[in-house]
Amino acid sequence: MNAEKIPDIIIGRLPVYLRALQRMADSGLKTTSSQELGEHVGISAAQIRKDISQFGEFGKQGTGYSIQFLLDKLRGILKVDRIWDVVLIGAGDMGHALANYQGFTNRGFRIVSIFDNDKEKVGTMIGEYKIEDADQMVEKIKTMGVKMAMLTVPAPAAQNVADKLIQAGVRAILNYAPISLNVPNNVKVQYIDPATHLQRMTYYL
Amino acid sequence: MNAEKIPDIIIGRLPVYLRALQRMADSGLKTTSSQELGEHVGISAAQIRKDISQFGEFGKQGTGYSIQFLLDKLRGILKVDRIWDVVLIGAGDMGHALANYQGFTNRGFRIVSIFDNDKEKVGTMIGEYKIEDADQMVEKIKTMGVKMAMLTVPAPAAQNVADKLIQAGVRAILNYAPISLNVPNNVKVQYIDPATHLQRMTYYL
DNA sequence: TAGATTGTTAATCGATTAACAATC
DNA sequence: TAGATTGTTAATCGATTAACAATC
Numbered sequence: 001m002n003a004e005k006i007p008d009i010i011i012g013r014l015p016v017y018l019r020a021l022q023r024m025a026d027s028g029l030k031t032t033s034s035q036e037l038g039e040h041v042g043i044s045a046a047q048i049r050k051d052i053s054q055f056g057e058f059g060k061q062g063t064g065y066s067i068q069f070l071l072d073k074l075r076g077i078l079k080v081d082r083i084w085d086v087v088l089i090g091a092g093d094m095g096h097a098l099a100n101y102q103g104f105t106n107r108g109f110r111i112v113s114i115f116d117n118d119k120e121k122v123g124t125m126i127g128e129y130k131i132e133d134a135d136q137m138v139e140k141i142k143t144m145g146v147k148m149a150m151l152t153v154p155a156p157a158a159q160n161v162a163d164k165l166i167q168a169g170v171r172a173i174l175n176y177a178p179i180s181l182n183v184p185n186n187v188k189v190q191y192i193d194p195a196t197h198l199q200r201m202t203y204y205l
Numbered sequence: 206m207n208a209e210k211i212p213d214i215i216i217g218r219l220p221v222y223l224r225a226l227q228r229m230a231d232s233g234l235k236t237t238s239s240q241e242l243g244e245h246v247g248i249s250a251a252q253i254r255k256d257i258s259q260f261g262e263f264g265k266q267g268t269g270y271s272i273q274f275l276l277d278k279l280r281g282i283l284k285v286d287r288i289w290d291v292v293l294i295g296a297g298d299m300g301h302a303l304a305n306y307q308g309f310t311n312r313g314f315r316i317v318s319i320f321d322n323d324k325e326k327v328g329t330m331i332g333e334y335k336i337e338d339a340d341q342m343v344e345k346i347k348t349m350g351v352k353m354a355m356l357t358v359p360a361p362a363a364q365n366v367a368d369k370l371i372q373a374g375v376r377a378i379l380n381y382a383p384i385s386l387n388v389p390n391n392v393k394v395q396y397i398d399p400a401t402h403l404q405r406m407t408y409y410l
Numbered sequence: 411t412a413g414a415t416t417g418t419t420a421a422t423c424g425a426t427t428a429a430c431a432a433t434c
Numbered sequence: 435t436a437g438a439t440t441g442t443t444a445a446t447c448g449a450t451t452a453a454c455a456a457t458c
Binding site: 413414415416417418419420421422423424425426427428429430431432433434 | 437438439440441442443444445446447448449450451452453454455456457458
């Protein structure tokens with residue numbers, strides 16, 4: 001792998017390539033080209049070749065890329081060739097949907113604990129998970145050494161919970177609360193807010 | 206408003222500004238500066254001024270921006286100074302979470318119909334909504350003239366459903382299925398896939 | 411007035427695309 | 435071999451930042 005710093009915008013495209021390649025592999029394909037992959041994900045062939053070539057020479061002139069080989073490489077680069085423990089904070093509707101989501105395990109993630117501050121909910125089950133008390137969140141996350149969290153608490157609580165997560169050692173937050181989080185440089189945040197995403201499209205209607 | 210083409214990357218930041226400004230307004234603030242807004246959303250003051258100035262001169266030297274005035278302008282630019290009808294396709298866990306989400310109405314959106322192809326689900330209720338038969342989706346969308354959809358069906362079904370939505374006149378799709386959709390140029394798609402978002406962060410851990 | 415902050419220009423920085431030699 | 439496709443370079447295109455005159 002290249003030692004130079006890889007731009008974040010390239011890192012952001014790799015999971016999209018990974019997802020498309022996995023689908024190709026599932027449908028029995030063995031090889032693909034930058035052209036074909038580009039058509040699947042809506043990105044130019046030149047850009048796909050450039051992105052991939054940041055990390056090594058993974059293709060062959062004339063024949064393209066071995067799908068399985070490229071999958072393995074991308075998983076290694078993104079560090080999803082292992083299973084990451086993730087905690088889920090907030091057991092509302094969105095928390096339930098994520099807890100029941102079957103798509104995490106084969107893409108590198110596993111929910112290990114669900115926390116909520118509502119004492120009525122604590123102790124009740126979501127699928128196989130028992131909802132735990134948010135009061136014990138920091139201590140448990142420290143003990144387990146978890147580095148990733150999904151945040152589905154109401155917006156007014158989100159910054160405070162995020163601060164606690166970071167204090168507990170979390171370094172990556174998938175934030176469903178409709179608010180921008182203030183975090184240190186060594187913490188990554190990804191935002192999912194359906195209203196914001198819809199608002200990105202209405203301009204063009 | 207400027208007649209030149211506005212880059213999509215700028216349009217994408219406006220909903221984030223809008224969300225932060227709304228929070229400021231809710232907490233009683235009257236004015237803000239590019240500096241202050243930038244700290245809230247994690248974007249440089251220069252960029253915020255540049256973005257906003259694409260659409261007019263909305264600020265005042267020395268005092269900054271009137272929050273309410275800027276809110277009104279941004280809502281007008283993004284066309285969320287009205288309520289958009291949105292259909293929801295797929296009444297699984299994610300569909301339920303979105304159907305129950307209270308954050309749409311005051312940000313410009315209203316779910317008008319929920320469709321599912323599971324005959325067992327058709328006719329049952331999610332909150333105030335009765336799940337409708339996917340067989341009638343195209344016709345109903347055409348009749349209602351709906352332009353936006355949220356897609357929470359399984360990945361293998363997503364492309365087919367998207368094709369039908371487009372045929373029915375939908376021009377903006379918020380896609381929760383973990384797959385890249387192939388759509389014509391005049392259709393916008395936004396992607397929400399928790400595993401993909403998590404995979405964008407593991408590289409840095 | 412003095413201080414603050416905008417809107418805008420120019421400079422810098424970074425990303426994308428086109429093109430093609432290399433080679434499978 | 436002939437055809438296909440990579441990896442890479444150079445050119446183009448676009449986005450961000452720094453700086454500051456204008457002005458509230």
